[in-house]
Amino acid sequence: xxxxxxxxxxxxxxxxxxxxxxxxxxxxxxxxxxxxxxxxxxxxxxxxxxxxxxxxxxxxxxxxxxxxxxxxxxxxxxxxxxxxxxxxxxxxxxxxxxxxxxxxxxxxxxxxxxxxxxxxxxxxxxxxxxxxxxxxxxxxxxxxxxxxxxxxxxxxxxxxxxxxxxxxxxxxxxxxxxxxxxxxxxxxxxxxxxxxxxxxxxxxxxxxxxxxxxxxxxxxxxxxxxxxxxxxxxxxxxxxxxxxxxxxxxx
Amino acid sequence: xxxxxxxxxxxxxxxxxxxxxxxxxxxxxxxxxxxxxxxxxxxxxxxxxxxxxxxxxxxxxxxxxxxxxxxxxxxxxxx
Numbered sequence: 025x026x027x028x029x030x031x032x033x034x035x036x037x038x039x040x041x042x043x044x045x046x047x048x049x050x051x052x053x054x055x056x057x058x059x060x061x062x063x064x065x066x067x068x069x070x071x072x073x074x075x076x077x078x079x080x081x082x083x084x085x086x087x088x089x090x091x092x093x094x095x096x097x098x099x100x101x102x103x104x105x106x107x108x109x110x111x112x113x114x115x116x117x118x119x120x121x122x123x124x125x126x127x128x129x130x131x132x133x134x135x136x137x138x139x140x141x142x143x144x145x146x147x148x149x150x151x152x153x154x155x156x157x158x159x160x161x162x163x164x165x166x167x168x169x170x171x172x173x174x175x176x177x178x179x180x181x182x183x184x185x186x187x188x189x190x191x192x193x194x195x196x197x198x199x200x201x202x203x204x205x206x207x208x209x210x211x212x213x214x215x216x217x218x219x220x221x222x223x224x225x226x227x228x229x230x231x232x233x234x235x236x237x238x239x240x241x242x243x244x245x246x247x248x249x250x251x252x253x254x255x256x257x258x259x260x261x262x263x264x265x266x267x268x269x270x271x272x273x274x275x
Numbered sequence: 276x277x278x279x280x281x282x283x284x285x286x287x288x289x290x291x292x293x294x295x296x297x298x299x300x301x302x303x304x305x306x307x308x309x310x311x312x313x314x315x316x317x318x319x320x321x322x323x324x325x326x327x328x329x330x331x332x333x334x335x336x337x338x339x340x341x342x343x344x345x346x347x348x349x350x351x352x353x354x
Contacts, residue, residue: 267299
């Protein structure tokens with residue numbers, strides 16, 4: 025038998041509430057969930073036969089569901105799937121050795137939830153739209169009717185120049201969207217990690233931490249952003265436990 | 276209220292969930308990872324699952340809007 029760890033909970037004086045909840049829940053493979061406490065932190069664990077810990081999608085999802093259920097009621101640090109130690113004593117020792125680090129992380133995520141936002145586009149369609157818009161605004165000059173158009177060299181340079189300007193417009197467009205998104209999450213003083221232009225289709229990949237109460241306002245704000253940028257596809261996920269904002273590696 | 280106008284996608288949620296539970300969170304390192312017959316079981320499993328996640332990601336890149344099936348954690352906003 026081994027011990028599978030699901031999460032580390034900032035329990036404070038709510039141990040009785042956690043115990044009541046654990047009675048109603050099951051661990052992986054239907055095992056009982058057990059609380060191992062030290063000071064203000066409680067590790068939620070279950071016994072598991074090593075051979076039963078199959079790393080498949082169903083088990084990973086079940087593992088995440090258990091963490092998610094606990095996250096509805098408590099501030100916690102989620103463990104990565106497959107976090108196993110040999111005995112309950114090892115869990116106690118882990119809590120003791122890493123106590124200050126756990127507390128520091130728990131304070132930073134207390135009463136907060138994580139959201140993820142990915143923004144997708146069809147780059148070719150978007151470029152075409154930007155091109156049409158630019159031409160209608162006469163921002164990209166078309167020299168085809170001038171005397172220069174007879175020059176092959178001139179036609180080539182013009183074509184390259186247009187392509188370059190379109191690329192610049194696309195980048196500028198994405199920068200604008202990202203800036204607006206940053207401003208939105210800035211109202212919660214949110215911790216965030218934002219990657220831009222991850223691929224030509226995935227233009228933004230962001231995770232951020234906001235107060236639990238901010239969900240409705242966040243959804244409304246992202247809806248507003250979607251309405252403003254109909255050529256982009258916004259995928260907002262959450263609320264999640266703070267998976268992306270845990271900075272602890274146990275030794 | 277908002278759920279009525281925001282579509283939900285099970286596939287994207289599972290993708291996001293797997294990405295988090297397999298690659299994020301508190302990490303235990305050292306000699307506690309289970310091995311079977313000399314093969315690191317957890318590591319092997321994670322690699323296999325990540326492969327399917329990548330496949331889903333590629334599919335999704337071309338078609339950002341997938342099926343619309345209710346699932347509690349995803350809010351997908353459509354144009």
